[in-house]
Amino acid sequence: MNKETGRSAANQEAEMPPVQPDSEKKTAAVTEAIQQLGQTAVPTPGESNVYCLTIIGQIEGHLVLPPQNKTTKYEHLIPQLVAAEQNPRIEGLLIILNTVGGDVEAGLAIAEMIASLSKPTVTVVIGGGHSIGVPIAVASDFSFIAESATMTIHPIRMTGLVIGVPQTFEYIEKMQERVVRFVTAHSRIPEDTFKELMFKTGELNRDIGTAVGGNDAVKYGLIDGIGGIGEGLSKLNTLIESRRNVQPAGGITQ
Template sequence: MVNPTLETLQQLGQTTIPTTESNVFCMTIIGQVEGHMVLPPQNKTTKYEHIIPQLVAAEQNPKIEGLIIVLNTVGGDVEAGLAIAEMISSLTKPTVTLVLGGGHSIGVPIAVAGMKSFIAETATMTIHPIRMNGMFIGVPQTFEYLEKMQERVVRYVTSHSNISTEMFKELMFKTGELNRDIGTTVIGVDAVKYGLIDAVGGIGVALRELDGFIAERKRMGPGGLTQ
């Protein structure tokens, strides 16, 4: 039988962890977003088949009144990232997102999926065109498929943030800034300046904003707030 204290010590480096019951569900999107292909075991990943059931459970649990999504991700599978983003934006409970460290690539749609988005002052977000790894058939249909996938990302991000389609595409196709790639890396304040993220802030600010959304939802009733 595993000793719970020893397991906690091995996993978290401490003998006790906070046990206070909270009305806020914290979900982390870390490492690489894993999709239909299983990534190597040394990769730190977020598996969408784990995230989606948790979001469903949080939506159904009456004790959960709001969600905070914390991101530190390099991106990953496009469809898996969009699926997570769509799930977050379709929740009826208040949600805020917080980018810590990085919210790159397909992490961008997830970062804008909440009712309000925050980014740490030193955090970064990389915006670039969709890329394919491995072997693929070099025919016009392949490139048309890539273009449609890219339009899905552009449409989602621009409809869930204050950045214009023109500005987002300009950042996406910018050359000369990224080493051996096309795109742009924006840091905290710049992400807010472009309208991609709502505000610069950390965990305290994000939770305070979420508490405000929860209080407003209680005042207006379950159907009173929309994304």
């Protein structure tokens, strides 16, 4: 091989981009998923049959919140819930909540989707499950709350321009009833008790409502039990096993 051929081959090797190892590609994909969705992975076939969904910060709805706000975007959660429902490898969902609340319709949309899943679901409230986080917390098949966690129950509030006071009041009242109906339908708390906590005065500064601690949330029937991640996973595995036992072995039944 002459010198010209050697130089040409060397130049071609130098110009070729380095091959990125598969491990680096996976790391980059995981990093992107964390940045975009707050998740280490989207529901894909893997070793675990449980998918963990986190709802943290403020639930962002139709309006984009300022960048300094820690938010959970509902347009990110909805595709994840659909993917988890469609994936045959995922047998159950563990939902972790630490949220201050946020957009009412977005929160109700997430709660309705969780409640409509055919697979077993367990929610765990750590830190707080405030405001519209309450319907999300009770939407699962079984709910836990950490003993030190709290849940703030208060009426719907709105900020911004109000054009027609009577019409706006009627809209808020109907929205309020949607929240009350959902919470009482998916938990053991009576409607009268929930409304009493919601409209109670003196519990919150410059507001009406009640801050309910972990033990009180269980006592009122809002949450099913005291517990954290361990208890949540244990209960979810029990629900998954029960679902396996009742499902037909195969074939089409009518």
